[in-house]
Amino acid sequence: MELTRRAALKSLGAGAVGVAATSLVSIQAVAEESSEGKAPKHAVGLLYDTTRCVGCQSCVAACNEVNNLEGDLRADRIHHSAQDLNSFAKNIIKLYRPTDGSGYSFVKQQCMHCVDPACVAGCSFKALTKNPDNGVVGWTSSKCMGCRYCEITCPYHIPKFQWEGLNPKIVKCELCKERLAVGKEPACSTVCPAKAVVYGTREQLLAEAKRRIEANPGKYYENRVFGENDGGGTQALYLSHVPFEKIGLPDLGNESVPEKYLKWQKRLYSYLAVPVVAYATMVAVIRKNWNDHQHHMQEEQERTGLRPQL
C-alpha cells in the first residue's frame, strides 16, 4: 500500500491520542504513590540552635571518632581543619561573620535527612535509601556505582566523594545509624556541652523548637524552624538568629525537589504505558513505510541488477 503523508499523520495522531489517554490514567496511579510526602512514622533527627552553639567542635571530633574518619589533616598534617564538608568530614562547624560587624553565628553542617530527598530519588540502584522507619538517609557501598549524581542533586551540597584511590566511597552523615540501631544517640548530640544540637524524634524536636520560639519572640530569624516544610521538610531542624541563607540553608520553597520537578517524568513512565503505546503506534507507521521502501528497493534491483542495500 502506498503511504501518503496524510495516512502517516493520521496514525501518528491516533497514537498521540493514545499517549494522552494513557498518561491521564497514569496520573491517577502517581497521585496515590506520592502521598508518601510525609516523614516516616518514627522519624528521628537533630535540632540545632545557633544561639546556643559555642563553636567548640566537640561534635566534629566525636563524629570523626565514631565514624572512623581520620580527619582532614591536609592543611598542616596535625589539625583536623576541614574548610567544608568533604570526604574527610561528615560533620563540621562553620563560622559566619558578616563584614559589617553585625552578629556572627556558628553553624553545624551535616546531612539534613530530607523527608523526600533528591539524592534518593536520583540514585539508580538504591545505594542511597531513606530508612522507612526512622527516615535516616543511608548509603550502601555494594549498590553505588560512583556516578556522583547525588552531589549534583542535593540542594544542601551534602554528599561528598573520595576523589583518590581505587575504591572511592560516598561520604555523608548517616545519623550514626549503627549507634541508633543499638539504642544510642548520634555522637554529635551526645557530646554537645551547650545542648546546641539535640537528638529526638522529629515530632519532639519540632515541638521543642516551637516552644523556644514562643518563649523568645523575635530571637529567631523569621520566628520559624528551618526544615519544618522547607524543601518538603527535613529531619535536621535549624533555629537561627541570622538569616538562614547566610548559614547555607537555601530558600527552597515548601515543595521537595523530586515533587516539584519529577512529577511529569513519573507520569510519563508509570507502568511504561506511554512508551508502549508510542512504540505500537510507531511500529504501525514504520511497517507501512518499510513495505513501501522494500518495494522501492525491489524495483531498483530489477532496474540496476544490483543487490538491494538496506
Add this chain to the structure above:
Amino acid sequence: MIGFWERNVPVFDIPVRSRALYVLTGLFLLAFGLVTYRELAGLGPVSGMNDAYAWGIWKTFNVMTLTGLGSGGFAVGIAAYLFGRKRLHAVMRTALLTSFLAYISGMTLLGVDVGRPWNMYLVLMPWRWNYHSPLLEVAVCMPLYAMFPLFLENIPPVLEWVHEFRPNFRPLVEKATAVMSKFYPLVVGLAYLLPAMHQSSLGALMLLAGDRVHPLWQTPFLPLLYVWAAAFMGFSCVAGTLLFCAIMWKRPMDLDILQELSRITCYVIVAWLVFRFSDLLVNGKIPLAFQFNQFAVLFWIEMVILVVAAVTLFDSAKLKNARMMFHAHLITAIGGMMYRFDPTTLAFKPKSGAFYFPTAMEILVALGFVSFAVAVFIVAAKKLAIIPAPISYWHDYEREVLANAPEPQLSTSGQALAAAQD
C-alpha cells in the same frame, strides 16, 4: 562536484592508512594509557572534578553533547521512516554509523568516569532498580539502544561485506537478511522509542538539580527541549559528516538531499527556539535574560548562535550552496552542544567559590575517545558501503575491487559430493 546519491559505495579509491588515521589512533592510545592511570589513582589526580562540580567534561561533553550529535540515526530515521521522507533513506547508513560510534565512545567513557564501575552489573537486575531515577533510565536505556536496535541497524553493511568477500557464507547472509527484513519495523520502532526516552532523560537529570540550574535553563520542559535539540543536532551531524566526507574524499554531493536535510534542520531549530521562548515568556522568566550577568550573556550567545544557524541553513538550502550548508550545520552543532552543555556546567550553580576547569589529562582522554570514534568511522567508510554516491561509483568499485574478490568455494563435503557424482 554534484551528483545523485543512488547507492552506498565504499571509499575504495583512497588508501585506508593516512596520516590523520595515525594521529587519531595515537590520541586514542594516549587516552587509553591515561585511563589506566585514572583507574589506579582515582578521579582526583587525573581530572579537575571536585565536590562542587562532581561532573566533568567526560559526562557533560562526551555524553551530554556527543550523544546529542549522535542522534542522527534517531532523527533522520524518524524523518525517513515515520514521516516518509523517502530520499533520506540514502543517508541512513551514515546516520546510523555516526550514532553508533558516538554512543559507544560516550558510554565507554562513562564507564571510566564512574567511581565504582564494578557495581554497574546492577543494570542487569531490574528488581534492584530505582524506577523513578532519571539516571537509571539513561543507564538502562542508552546501552540497550546502542547494543540492540542501533547495533542491528548497523549490521547490513557488514553482512554486505561478508557477502562480497566471504562467498562461502552467502547462504547465511541471505538467511540473516531475510530474518532481519521480517523484524525490521519492530527493531526500527525501538530505535526511535529508546533514544526519545534517554535523550529526554538526559534533560531530566538536570531537573533533579532543581534551583541549582539557572532558571533560564531550568524548566519542567527540559527533557523535551533536550530531545528536541538532539533532533537538530543529529541532522546537523549527519549533513555535516556527509559534506565533510564529500570534500575530503572528493565525492559528488547530492544537493537535493542536502537541501532537504538543511530545510528540516532549519524548521526544527525554529520550532525549538519558539518553544523555548514561549516557555520563558509564560513563566515570566524573560526579565532574567536582560540582567547583566554571565548567565544572561550565555543565554544570548546560545540564542544568537542558533538563530544564525537557522538563517544560514535556510539561505544555504535556498541557494543550494554546499559550502554555506557546511558552515550552517557546523554552527547548528555548536549551538546545540552549548545548549546541552550549559545546564550541567556553565549555568549550574555550585557552592560559592567553587571552580572547575578540565585538566590537560581530562581533555586528552575526552579527545582520545572522540578520536576513536572518528578513526573507526574513517576505516569503516573506506571498507564498507556507508557513504552514498552515484551508481557509476559502484560500477567502478565492482570493476576495481569486487572483480578481485574470491570466488565461492565448494565446502569440503561439497567437493566430496561432487567427486562421488563424477
